Amino acid sequence: MLLYDRVIALARAPHWYESGGVPDTLDGRFDMVAAVLSLVLLRLEDVPEAGPASARLTERFVTDLDGQLRESGVGDIGVGKHIGKMMGMLGGRLGAYRDGLAAGDLHPALARNLYRSGLPDAAAIAHTEAALFALRDALAARPTESVIAGDIA
Structure with a gap:
């Protein structure tokens, strides 16, 4: 699915990790x-x-997620449990980002969900917040059909 491939490519862009201070870890x-x-x-x-x-x-x-968990050595019994936990985490993030975007302030959502191991400097947080708002705006400007087709940035 091209849309998913584009999500992954965008999320792996170096600027998130270099300028945005997102930990380059699993x-x-x-x-x-x-x-x-x-x-x-x-x-x-x-x-x-x-x-x-x-x-x-x-x-x-x-x-x-299933494939990556299996590659990392998680057995059949544990995969479902891990995926359930990760889907719960995604659901929480959807709510946090929805609220932050509506309020015009992603800082609390980023602190809780993206910088879980500690906040980077203010410039890094500002970079990530601005880039996510820019992504939101870019997505809003595109027709739904284009987004579904993978035109997300």
């Missing part, structure tokens, strides 16, 4: 993917026709 990369994925899902959630695409995007995320 957890940091998951958190960044969850942030970008959340913004895309939030863009699609108010468009009834986008429901199937949102479901496919979420299913692709689960499939990717």
Whole structure:
């Protein structure tokens, strides 16, 4: 699914980690993917026709998590438990980013969900916050069909 591939590519862009201070760790990369994925899902959630695409995007995320967990050595029994926990984390992030975007302030959501191991300097947080607002604006400016087709940045 091209849209998912674009989410991953955008979340792995070096600026998040170099200028934004996102930890370049397994957890940091998951958190960044969850942030970008959340913004895309939030863009699609108010468009009834986008429901199937949102479901496919979420299913692709689960499939990717499943494969990565298995590659890292998690056994069959533990995979479902880990995926359930990660989906819960994604749901929490959706709410936090939705609220932060509506309030015009992502700092609390970033502190809680992206910088879990400690806050970087103010310039790094400002970079990440500005880049996420820019992504939100770019997504809003595109037709839904374009977003679904993978045109997200």
